[in-house]
Amino acid sequence: MPTTVTLMIFSGRRDPTWTLAAGDAAMLAGRLAGFETAPEIGSLGYRGFRVQSNDPGMPADVIVRGAPELERFLLTTGASSVPPEVREAAERAIG
Amino acid sequence: MSAIVTMNIFSGRPNPRWILDDAATAELRERITFKPTITAAAPPGSVRGLGYRGLEVRFDDSSEPIHIHGGVVGTLAASPNVVDADRSIEKFLVDTMPDTERVAGLALDQQTHGIVREAVQKDLAERISIEIPKIVINPCPPCVAACAPPYEPAMWNFVPTQPNNNCYNYANDRVTNTFAQPGKYHNAQYTALTCASVQPAAVADGLVASANFTTAISDGYYVALVIWPNVDFHWYRQDKSGCWSHKPGSTAARNTDESNHIITNPQTANRGNYTQFCSFMITRPCKVRIK
Numbered sequence: 001m002p003t004t005v006t007l008m009i010f011s012g013r014r015d016p017t018w019t020l021a022a023g024d025a026a027m028l029a030g031r032l033a034g035f036e037t038a039p040e041i042g043s044l045g046y047r048g049f050r051v052q053s054n055d056p057g058m059p060a061d062v063i064v065r066g067a068p069e070l071e072r073f074l075l076t077t078g079a080s081s082v083p084p085e086v087r088e089a090a091e092r093a094i095g
Numbered sequence: 096m097s098a099i100v101t102m103n104i105f106s107g108r109p110n111p112r113w114i115l116d117d118a119a120t121a122e123l124r125e126r127i128t129f130k131p132t133i134t135a136a137a138p139p140g141s142v143r144g145l146g147y148r149g150l151e152v153r154f155d156d157s158s159e160p161i162h163i164h165g166g167v168v169g170t171l172a173a174s175p176n177v178v179d180a181d182r183s184i185e186k187f188l189v190d191t192m193p194d195t196e197r198v199a200g201l202a203l204d205q206q207t208h209g210i211v212r213e214a215v216q217k218d219l220a221e222r223i224s225i226e227i228p229k230i231v232i233n234p235c236p237p238c239v240a241a242c243a244p245p246y247e248p249a250m251w252n253f254v255p256t257q258p259n260n261n262c263y264n265y266a267n268d269r270v271t272n273t274f275a276q277p278g279k280y281h282n283a284q285y286t287a288l289t290c291a292s293v294q295p296a297a298v299a300d301g302l303v304a305s306a307n308f309t310t311a312i313s314d315g316y317y318v319a320l321v322i323w324p325n326v327d328f329h330w331y332r333q334d335k336s337g338c339w340s341h342k343p344g345s346t347a348a349r350n351t352d353e354s355n356h357i358i359t360n361p362q363t364a365n366r367g368n369y370t371q372f373c374s375f376m377i378t379r380p381c382k383v384r385i386k
Contacts, residue, residue: 011262011344011369012328014274042346044329044353044367085326089368 003028003055005074007082008047008063009090018081028077029057031070038065046093049074068094097155098123100188103148103164104211111192111211115152119191123152126187127161127168128245128335132178133234133357138164147211147218150188156249163188174350175357182219189215234359235337239309240316242380244268246334248348258345265342266318266330267302267378267385274345275385277328285328290373293328294320297376301383305375308333308360315379319361322371329369331361332378339364 003025006017020028028051040063041047048065051058051074064070071094075087082090098115115123138149149164162169163185168177179185194208251257251265259272269275278284278296285296294304297320308317317333331341339358340350351357352364362372 008344010327011342012276012330015344040346042343042349044343044369045323047346083326089326 003051003053003058005078006050006052007075007078007086007090008050009045009086011044016078016081016083016086018078020077024077025053025055025058028073029055031073032059032062035059035062035064035067035070037062039063041065046090099153100191101151101153101160102189102192102211102215103151104146104214113191113193115188115191120154123184123188124247124249125245126184127170127177128247132180133175134167134178136167136176138162138167138169138176147214150185152188154249156253186219189219234357236309236359238316238333238335238337239311240333240377241311241313243316243333243335246336246338246340246350248340248350251342252347257347260342261344262328262330262342263385265340265348266332267383268332268380269383269385271386273386277385280384280386288322288325288327290320290322290371293322294373294376300385302376302378305377308375312377314381315377317375318378319375320373321361321366321369322373323368324371326368329366331358331364 003020004017005020006015008015032051037059038048048063049071051062051064053060064074072091075082075090075094097117098120100113100115102111104110149162151160151162153160159171161171163179166179166182166185168179168184170176192212251260251270255272256270259274260270261274263275263277264271267275276284276296277293278299281299283296283299285292298304302318303315305317308319319331319333319339321329321331323329329341329343331339333339334350337359338350339361340348341358341361342348353367354365356365358364366372
């Protein structure tokens with residue numbers, strides 16, 4: 001069952017989206033237990049991560065923001081999908 | 096798209112309610128859009144009072160009602176209130192109240208119906224000289240483009256339109272559901288995220304560069320291109336009100352900047368990471384093609 005992560009950051013371009021490897025998905029499932037989704041925001045720039053999954057052990061659709069450790073973890077899982085300058089901007093916003 | 100109107104007038108019994116049909120709902124939206132004067136005042140009946148206290152309107156696509164009374168249209172939380180100085184919007188709505196008790200939501204007998212009408216007319220006649228002009232702020236610059244679209248975020252902020260259309264779609268007022276990219280329709284897509292690359296791509300789509308947004312134009316309306324250097328592009332558009340609005344990516348269309356201020360000029364607005372202002376441009380719905 002695939003779990004996809006979207007880094008919500010762009011306005012004109014499509015946001016970077018990638019599929020989690022099985023190991024990362026398993027780690028994420030544990031970290032998301034009891035996690036309450038953040039509200040969507042409409043600002044320019046970094047707006048968090050959207051995690052969508054068909055896995056019964058995962059939330060179907062959750063927005064992760066305001067949880068820096070979890071956000072940094074999600075950012076590392078998208079290493080090949082996120083250009084360096086975008087990664088830096090996201091890291092700065094996460095703090 | 097219809098709406099439900101509630102007249103706030105009673106204390107002990109249910110207030111009269113009725114449904115606005117599609118045409119009346121569209122006219123109401125249009126009337127509010129054409130009221131560009133913004134105020135910090137609230138509709139007087141929304142905060143206190145007994146007797147007639149104005150009307151609440153709940154649109155199909157919104158969970159939050161707007162409140163209309165005493166010369167002010169109290170719009171949704173994220174938008175500024177609008178002056179209705181001659182109370183024409185309120186009178187228009189009052190006139191949509193059905194005439195007979197056959198409408199279930201009204202729950203009025205003929206005599207009560209007459210009393211209600213009389214109370215409303217008395218209020219409408221007495222409160223003409225409200226003090227709203229003293230606190231009016233009208234920050235929007237003049238819109239000199241004949242074809243500028245109204246600010247109607249409800250036309251964009253729903254699935255599937257919202258997630259599949261970006262700032263370029265919104266600026267050009269064109270739903271493609273493709274997250275449109277400058278130049279893509281004409282095989283002339285930008286190759287770098289710079290003004291020098293994105294602007295010619297937009298020109299290939301039919302947009303025209305402009306030095307300002309103050310020259311009157313009879314065809315099209317003004318938009319503005321900004322860049323997050325080497326990362327992304329973003330567009331704003333000038334609406335009929337004269338102020339500007341935008342749609343950040345897959346998020347909702349809005350008319351405020353990153354400081355939550357009304358956008359009177361995108362060149363001076365808080366644009367977050369989109370620090371590079373490229374140019375004002377003119378888009379012409381009949382000539383521009385995007386995908």
